[in-house]
Amino acid sequence: MYSLMAALALCCALILLLCGGVCSGENLILPSKLQNATKETAQFKPISLPTDTYNDYIWRFGTLTILNVVGTSDSASPAYRNRISLDKTTLALELRNLTLSDSGDYTLSINGDKSSYTATTRLEVFERISGARLIGPSDLIMEGNSTTLTCEGNGAVFSVEWMKDNKTLSPSSSIIFSSDNRSVTISPIRRADRGDYQCTLINPVSSGSASYRMTVIFGPDSTRVDGRSEVEEEGYVNLSCIADSEPVPLYKWEFNGTKTNVTSKTYIVNSTKFSDSGNYTCIARNNVTKLEATGSFILVVKEKGSEAGGPLSAGAIAGIVIGVLVGVAGAAGLIVYFLKFNGGQKSSKDSREATNRDNTGLYYENMNELQNNQPRLPPPRLPPREAHEQDAEYENIKH
Numbered sequence: 001m002y003s004l005m006a007a008l009a010l011c012c013a014l015i016l017l018l019c020g021g022v023c024s025g026e027n028l029i030l031p032s033k034l035q036n037a038t039k040e041t042a043q044f045k046p047i048s049l050p051t052d053t054y055n056d057y058i059w060r061f062g063t064l065t066i067l068n069v070v071g072t073s074d075s076a077s078p079a080y081r082n083r084i085s086l087d088k089t090t091l092a093l094e095l096r097n098l099t100l101s102d103s104g105d106y107t108l109s110i111n112g113d114k115s116s117y118t119a120t121t122r123l124e125v126f127e128r129i130s131g132a133r134l135i136g137p138s139d140l141i142m143e144g145n146s147t148t149l150t151c152e153g154n155g156a157v158f159s160v161e162w163m164k165d166n167k168t169l170s171p172s173s174s175i176i177f178s179s180d181n182r183s184v185t186i187s188p189i190r191r192a193d194r195g196d197y198q199c200t201l202i203n204p205v206s207s208g209s210a211s212y213r214m215t216v217i218f219g220p221d222s223t224r225v226d227g228r229s230e231v232e233e234e235g236y237v238n239l240s241c242i243a244d245s246e247p248v249p250l251y252k253w254e255f256n257g258t259k260t261n262v263t264s265k266t267y268i269v270n271s272t273k274f275s276d277s278g279n280y281t282c283i284a285r286n287n288v289t290k291l292e293a294t295g296s297f298i299l300v301v302k303e304k305g306s307e308a309g310g311p312l313s314a315g316a317i318a319g320i321v322i323g324v325l326v327g328v329a330g331a332a333g334l335i336v337y338f339l340k341f342n343g344g345q346k347s348s349k350d351s352r353e354a355t356n357r358d359n360t361g362l363y364y365e366n367m368n369e370l371q372n373n374q375p376r377l378p379p380p381r382l383p384p385r386e387a388h389e390q391d392a393e394y395e396n397i398k399h
């Protein structure tokens with residue numbers, strides 16, 4: 001118990017002692033470390049100076065004296081004379097035109113009236129990174145093959161960072177970083193690996209980036225044709241051949257199995273004729289991979305006016321409107337019927353069946369009524385297929 005208290009007291013005394021030195025600014029303190037580039041200037045500036053009075057002090061590099069101040073006279077070592085300055089108020093030493101050999105420990109020693117004070121700091125000088133370049137293959141990169149990207153540059157490189165399309169490039173089973181991160185090997189190369197690669201060489205005083213755009217030759221694996229499959233006579237048709245390929249493929253178009261002279265990505269017919277109905281085939285060919293893929297498309301040219309109002313004819317719309325009205329009327333009838341029966345507390349299975357039968361009757365009646373009430377509706381002009389659909393619709397309503 002006694003020893004614990006003694007230890008605590010010792011602790012407090014130590015804290016007070018340490019703080020008394022540092023916190024009151026009585027001690028000499030230098031920054032712990034400076035990092036600068038060659039040809040730059042480093043400034044060794046005390047963070048805190050002793051409150052003591054002093055006239056003599058020395059700046060040293062290792063054991064070598066840079067500058068010795070005694071009272072009003074100071075002597076600088078000839079090796080430093082041209083590239084140092086001293087601020088006699090702050091005692092800051094400036095060292096210009098840094099070279100790699102300036103790296104090391106710098107010590108300031110002060111001979112005060114009450115005591116002497118010493119502090120040391122470390123200077124690290126690095127060559128700036130310059131001339132960063134990202135070297136990749138200059139010839140074509142085929143999907144399935146492998147390649148290596150290498151980041152080169154001058155200066156002391158501490159680390160290398162890689163990005164692809166502005167996102168950090170991470171290692172994977174097919175993306176392998178060299179042990180110093182200077183190169184990245186991609187094996188096998190996939191089409192998703194195409195993009196903009198960037199490497200950044202980094203050291204504590206500078207960084208340098210370079211980039212490389214990687215193009216991957218591939219495809220096409222498949223081809224398809226996009227466009228409207230039905231068009232009216234004298235209508236406009238734009239068929240697009242879609243094929244994923246690098247480089248962009250060469251296109252050929254066939255119509256009903258016969259070659260055409262169209263060699264663009266799109267097949268355009270400004271004013272369609274009935275004879276334009278048929279099978280359009282696009283052949284996309286990659287002249288580097290020598291791969292070829294075809295896609296086909298059936299175009300139907302219909303009579304003019306048959307598509308007014310969109311995919312459904314006026315007659316079909318009228319039919320749907322009638323159907324909906326009939327349905328609403330039927331539902332209303334059903335509700336009325338149910339309310340009536342519930343009021344009379346008759347809800348047997350028989351009565352429900354009767355309801356259904358009655359409702360169907362109502363349905364038919366309204367149907368006929370509506371049809372008879374519309375004698376001025378022009379008879380819809382329908383191509384045979386649509387007319388048939390119309391019949392089917394009426395049939396559905398009846399069943």
Ligand SMILES: *[C@@H]1O[C@H](CO)[C@@H](O)[C@H](O)[C@H]1NC(C)=O
Nearest residue numbers: 033034035036040041042043
């Ligand atoms: C030298 O390094 C210090 C800290 O490491 C920094 O504050 C200072 O700006 C650098 N000097 C130059 C000229 O870059």
Ligand SMILES: *[C@@H]1O[C@H](CO)[C@@H](O)[C@H](O)[C@H]1NC(C)=O
Nearest residue numbers: 038039082083096097098099
């Ligand atoms: C800096 O140092 C280099 C090599 O020591 C020297 O060639 C150059 O002239 C110096 N530059 C200045 C501005 O002092």
Ligand SMILES: *[C@@H]1O[C@H](CO)[C@@H](O)[C@H](O)[C@H]1NC(C)=O
Nearest residue numbers: 139141142143144145146188
């Ligand atoms: C990969 O490259 C080598 C040499 O350049 C070549 O022989 C090989 O055919 C290529 N493989 C593929 C899949 O392109």
Ligand SMILES: *[C@@H]1O[C@H](CO)[C@@H](O)[C@H](O)[C@H]1NC(C)=O
Nearest residue numbers: 164165166167195196197198
């Ligand atoms: C990456 O960022 C740069 C600048 O922020 C931009 O110009 C470039 O388009 C970006 N690249 C990609 C692939 O997003």
Ligand SMILES: *[C@@H]1O[C@H](CO)[C@@H](O)[C@H](O)[C@H]1NC(C)=O
Nearest residue numbers: 158159160170177179180181
């Ligand atoms: C290489 O980069 C990875 C992060 O991408 C990092 O974890 C690793 O430490 C680096 N290696 C070297 C030698 O810099």
Ligand SMILES: *[C@@H]1O[C@H](CO)[C@@H](O)[C@H](O)[C@H]1NC(C)=O
Nearest residue numbers: 226237238239240266267268
């Ligand atoms: C044809 O369609 C494609 C894809 O929809 C479009 O990019 C192109 O501009 C169109 N061409 C014409 C002449 O309308």
Ligand SMILES: *[C@@H]1O[C@H](CO)[C@@H](O)[C@H](O)[C@H]1NC(C)=O
Nearest residue numbers: 256257279280281296297298
């Ligand atoms: C269209 O033509 C291509 C090639 O001539 C053929 O392979 C395809 O089966 C045809 N499509 C139809 C629906 O006839």
Ligand SMILES: *[C@@H]1O[C@H](CO)[C@@H](O)[C@H](O)[C@H]1NC(C)=O
Nearest residue numbers: 255258259260261262263264
């Ligand atoms: C392509 O063929 C059409 C008839 O099939 C012809 O009218 C047109 O002039 C030809 N175009 C070219 C560029 O040969």
Ligand SMILES: *[C@@H]1O[C@H](CO)[C@@H](O)[C@H](O)[C@H]1NC(C)=O
Nearest residue numbers: 236262266267268269270271
């Ligand atoms: C379609 O019309 C455009 C402009 O009106 C014209 O440039 C194009 O050559 C025409 N295409 C065909 C296949 O007639």
Ligand SMILES: *[C@@H]1O[C@H](CO)[C@@H](O)[C@H](O)[C@H]1NC(C)=O
Nearest residue numbers: 255256274275276277278279
């Ligand atoms: C093309 O084939 C379609 C059937 O696939 C046929 O209806 C059309 O008449 C043919 N057109 C020509 C010009 O041969």
Ligand SMILES: *[C@@H]1O[C@H](CO)[C@@H](O)[C@H](O)[C@H]1NC(C)=O
Nearest residue numbers: 247248249250286287288289
């Ligand atoms: C592939 O075709 C393009 C034109 O579309 C041409 O510029 C290129 O030289 C061709 N490449 C080869 C390898 O034939």
